[in-house]
Amino acid sequence: MKDRFANRRIIIAILIIVATLALLIKLFIIQVVKDTYRLSADNNVLRYVTQYPARGLIYDRNGKHIVLNQAAYDLMVVPGQTGEIDTAQFCLDLGITKDVFRDRFMAARSYSRRVPSVFLKQISAETYARFQEKMFLYPGFYVQPRTLRKYSRPVAAHVLGYVSEVDEAQIRNDSYYKQGDYIGKLGIEQAYEKQLRGTRGVNIYMVDVYGRIKGSYADGNMDTLAVQGTDITSSLDLDLQEYGENLMKNKTGSIVAIEPGTGEILALVSSPTFDPELLVGRVRSENYEKLSADTANKPLFNRAFMASYPPGSTFKPINGLIALQENVITPSTQFGCDNGYLFVSCHSHSSPLDLKGAIMNSCNSYFCQTYRRILENNKYSSVSEAFDKWRSYLDEFGFGRTTGSEFVNELAGFVPGSSYFDRYHGKNGWRALTVISMAIGQGEIGTTPLQMANMTAAIANRGFWYVPHIVRSIGDGGEIDTLYTTRHRINIDPVYFEAVIGGMEAAVNGGAGATARIAALDSIIVCGKTGTAQNPHGEDHSVFIAFAPKDDPKIAIAVYVENAGFGATYAAPVASLMIEKYLRGKISANNLWKEQRMLNLNLIDSIPDNETEH
């Protein structure tokens, strides 16, 4: 075989040698000639001090501060650099015992000798100031500034959420997070975590073997600034929220108030609640345990959307609307009521009633018969089919599924489909009378107060709603997701809405027989509907939905007061007070007695009393 190219081996050999020389020369330059690298490393070590960004603030819809930041200081330690220190003096300076010191130090050392870890979390500003002067005595220790949350008022804990340290699973999910970072949990803090958290920065210092800072590394060229979190303007009206929480003190239940035209949540109250300040900083874990352990009150449980109730009579307007749309009744259709209909009882009132009257008086018979007509409609081949059609209307109102708000633990509630009853009774084994309780919002249906408020907003708007949301804008007029600005239309003619609204107006303002007279306000037309949600475990829940003013509504509200009996008694006054507070800013003189009564009412303590009273 000829090998004409044997000479090329020389070229290749030369190439290899030249390349090697290039490496050696560069190596020589950086190791022997240039001093820079040696200075950076010679007995010097770099310390990365994280610059934690201030978390974005949260404002209410009128620009009032709700959530602010306060400075906190973590004491960090690099165990390998501490050397011999006067532990007694150290403990004195910090105000801890020697045992605590020993435990903490051992923990830090077993974590790592070289990587800094938190020795003492969130020392007070005074301790920090005092300690700072003496820090040179304690090499290996340094202070890491952090920010913690501070609340302008002790309200809205459920809406805001809280801030805690990030856990392993979260670090794995999002590579931004490192151990020791804070992350929002629940509420706005979680929903808008990405915007609120800002971006971490770092200062790199050169530190000698004794842990003393000898200057900024590379003249600070490699330091990065922390970027503050973006502020959030929530849709909450702080004054209204606070007012609602005061009204609901010592009662169990919830209030959800929405601005119908935009879907913005004006107030969201769940009672019993807790002071958000409890879950800040060092005391958070301990307080969280205590709050969790309070099974009597369950303060952490958000009744506004984590609790599902049968809606009761507040469901009647919906059934009225569906019946009108399905043409099984007209506004003037009348039904009689014989203190009830078949096995469903009703209170005494004039009879017969038309739609407006039935809503005003909350007549069960009327709606049972109306519901029968909806399900036995000849237009459909079977009750099942009619039932599913009825169900589809409910779906359009946002029932049986989560509304889509920013809250992560929203319940979907429950609206059974025909297949549900098919399973129980067998296909064609049930008829309208089997499920008649749903005519008056009882039975298998479960809805959350948030869904009910949303439904009220839809009625107020005469046929459309926006996904209820808690944030108005992000940063400087930044837009929120289009999810919240998309209109959801309901397939019911606005004319029918007017008819039902007429009934709701009468329920408040219609005079004798109107179940919600107590909710009426001077010169503001409030439309509402009372409800009593049956509670198999105790006293019925008092429910009320309302919106005002009738024309050009500004607020739609749902109020639930648990174990409180009739809807008119407690829920209605709360709702009207909230409405008046929002629309007028203050309570008019002739309604002050309502306010006093609600503020002083204590239903929680009365429960144990009931039990002992035999």
Place this chain on the structure above:
Amino acid sequence: MKRSINIWNRIDKVTVLLFLLMLVMGWFNIYAAVYNEEHKEIFDLSQRYGKQFLWIIATLILSVFILIIDSRFYLFFSWVVYGIIILLLMLVLVFGTEVNGAKSWFEFGPVSLQPSEFAKFATALALAGYLSRKNIDLTRLKDFLPAFGIILLPAFLTALQPDMGSTIVFFAFFLVLFREGMSPFIFVSGLLAILLFFLTLLIDNLYLQLVMILAAFVLAYFTTRRWKLCLTGFSIIALTGGLIFMLDRFLLKSMGNDLVILITIILSGLVFAYYIYLKKAMEILIIYFFLLGGIIYINSVDYTFNNILKPHQKERVEIMLGFKSDPHGTGYNLNQSLISIGSGGFSGKGYLQGTQTKFKFVPSQSTDFIFCTVGEEWGFLGASVVIGIYLFFLLRLLRLAERQRAVFSRIYGYGVISIFFIHFFINIGMTIGLVPVIGIPLPFFSYGGSSLWGFTILLFIFLRLDVSRTEYLV
């Protein structure tokens, strides 16, 4: 029996010694790089140094197996091996585990295999198999293309994972092609293109293009010595260029320097071409086409750099060229590497005393950046010794390759040399900032089973072929 004694006698002991030396040094280095005081025992299996020890044992056993197999086996089954590896490269795209955005590994419980490491020797075998055929002339396109394809196929599949570092490695095989008769032209053009790429990024396009034009004319003169012709050509270009520039300056105002030059060259080229044809100066024509190509290339570099390279790749080049210093993000590796190596000084800080690597400032310090530990702990002296060993190793392999009677063995030998050379140069070069950060291992030093096995197989097949160096094999 006679056979095995033969192998022991005839195997090149120098190479084996160098191999063992690198293996052991590498192992001690890994120990230093990821030294964990809570696991001081070098055989501790929970640490990388313990694991590397297992891999080394497995490797030594593997190497014995390779030596036992007959040389002819490698020749005849080169295609089969290549085929299997290609299949594996395709399968890993589907069944591989995704790590850091790339599917490069098969995971079988605690063991992971990286097919691209094995593709290196497989391609060397296939290439040797093809090129050792009778009457292959690499200057002929039809002979060249299959060779190119053999290299390109695994490179392409690797690029799909995506694993850019391993893809680049395949281009080392052009060294083999060069040795076997490929026109140096391609090689030189390739190198020039790379050089031009970096120059374009470093120097303003306008000056670069003007210098190119000037250089073209100087070259034309020296090639043909027809100064009148060159001068005419130059004036044509200057005139055309001037006109178009004026046109843009006063009328169009939107062309920009690059476009001006491009159009000038093209237009004047047309005029020029006819003139050349008349005067029969073909060399000038060739130079002209190269000039045109060069100008177009310069313009496309910017586009490619900005639009085709991924952001992190772009950044690595920028950092290497010194445009950016992003010591926190992309530049972090390089910066930390330079600090640790640079701080080693002349004689290093001493074994296990490397503060930078000890404090875990250098990422990937047991794999891609393993050389940092050498540089920091052993200083310039130690680093030079390691580089010296590699040099010695490569030159020794060169000598072995040339003494093969069988063409297949020689070509395969060059394949081995090319692979080791490119890994050695890029890996060490990257740690000292001579080359952009490209993630490939340092043979025998970097931690990792697949790469250790891949390189050992690569080497030992050659050592086995060398034992049969006096046979023609076919």
